[in-house]
Amino acid sequence: MITLGTARAPPGETDTGRLEVGETRDGSPVRLPVAVINGAEDGETLYLQAVSDGDELNGLGVVNRVVPRLDPAELSGTVLVVGVVNYFAFQVAEHRNPIDDRKMNRGYPGNEGGTTSERIAHATFQAAKQADLILDLHQGSTSRMINETRVRCGVRHHLHGDCLELAKAFGCGHVLDIKGPDGQLARAGPEHGIPTVDPELGGCVGWDEESIRYGVEGVFNVLRHYGFLDGDIELERQVRARxxxxxxxxxxxxxxxxxxxxxxxxxxxxxxxxxxxxxxxxxxxxxxxxxxxxxxxxxxxxxxxxxxxxxxxxxxxx
Structure with missing residues (x-):
């Protein structure tokens, strides 16, 4: 049995539920939407999250399309999904958490007793630490941007090559290979031994179907390349900016x-x-x-x- 919050899935099954990460101002629980797709065969674990920034919805579009297409009977290993990370910002369609005015993707690995953003980062990072690979789906906020994948661990990190391979497997065609700020999940994951990348799926107001398509293809590319699903992919050369x-x-x-x-x-x-x-x-x-x-x-x-x-x-x- 694999669990994430209230989602519980035995081998060969999928379940959705909620991950409690704190309380609102009236004392109501804050529960993030989560999913567990537990493959019929043993294998590695992929952690996937979206909407770390409350106005970046292309990643949610990817989750919305990927989860229904994942058949656990055909899957080896497990996929853990947090569909909306920045609960408070998502509710008001803002980039930053309005409760503490923090950017969520500067708070990892989080703090169980910290601000609301740090508490959410802590809870989601506990889930991410169960994984062998991490995809943190973003976009260029509401500006216009190409579809690209970011490797944020830095060229001297011992997992730099593994993160580049993960970016190449995702396959947006462009990679930004620059060490990121402290507190990014794509920095914290490698520090805990987990290859992690930050796909930046275009940039728009609302969501963009072309960028979502890149993201869906990217997730399935990763699942095939790392043996979660049958099938091979050809790792194509990426345009990399450093x-x-x-x-x-x-x-x-x-x-x-x-x-x-x-x-x-x-x-x-x-x-x-x-x-x-x-x-x-x-x-x-x-x-x-x-x-x-x-x-x-x-x-x-x-x-x-x-x-x-x-x-x-x-x-x-x-």
């Missing part, structure tokens, strides 16, 4: 992009222009380095100094 240039606006006005997401850029290429309300040019911004046009703001209006876009740099294929 640096990240962010650009702010030199002037206030309206942004007009001159590059498409995923497009290769060279040093000196025009990235965007800023005009005034009447279309008069105020600024032109060019690339500082060769790279890939990775992410942009969604709205055209900017103040001077406000974030506009990012370019992945130090690019290779692996």
């Amino acid at each position: 640096g990240f240039d962010q650009y702010g606006s030199p002037a206030g006005g309206l942004v007009r992009f001159e590059r498409e997401l995923g497009e290769r850029v060279s040093t000196g290429d025009l990235l965007y222009e800023v005009t005034d309300v009447f279309g008069e040019l105020k600024a032109r911004v060019t690339a500082d380095d060769d790279g890939v046009f990775w992410r942009t703001r969604r709205l055209p209006q900017v103040a001077a100094g406000e974030y506009v876009c990012s370019v992945g740099t130090n690019v290779d294929k692996y």
Whole structure:
């Protein structure tokens, strides 16, 4: 019998339930939606979670489509799923937990007696620690971004190669290989000996079907590559960035992009222009380095100094 919260599944069965992680302001319990898919055959365990940030819903779209398609009779091993991690932020469609104003993915491995975010991080990390592999599904918040997978443990970590293999198996086509901030699950997992990656499934308001499709295919790629399901996948070379240039606006006005997401850029290429309300040019911004046009703001209006876009740099294929 495999359990996660109230979900209990014997071999060959699936169950859903709730994982209690705290209480609301009126004393009601906070219970996260969870699922256990316990394969008919023995094998490894995959932990999958979504909505660590309350407005990042593409991962939830992936969970919504993956769980019904997983037949435990065909599965070797176990898949543990937490469908919505950031309970409070999800309820109000905000990025950060409004109770403690914390970003959930800066609180791992968590603290059983800490803030609400730290308590949720602790409870979900206890589940994640049961796994052999971890997928933490994210997106580029509500900005526009390519579909990519992040390896956050750092190149000197002894599990760096294992995390790169996991990213390659997921197969978004682009990988950001930069050590992440303290408190990320993709940092905490490797510190506890578990290869972990952070798929960033595009960026949108609500959810995007194309990015969800990348995520669903990625999860099933991982399940096949690591022997949870029958079938082989071909590990294709990924475009990897090991640096990240962010650009702010030199002037206030309206942004007009001159590059498409995923497009290769060279040093000196025009990235965007800023005009005034009447279309008069105020600024032109060019690339500082060769790279890939990775992410942009969604709205055209900017103040001077406000974030506009990012370019992945130090690019290779692996």
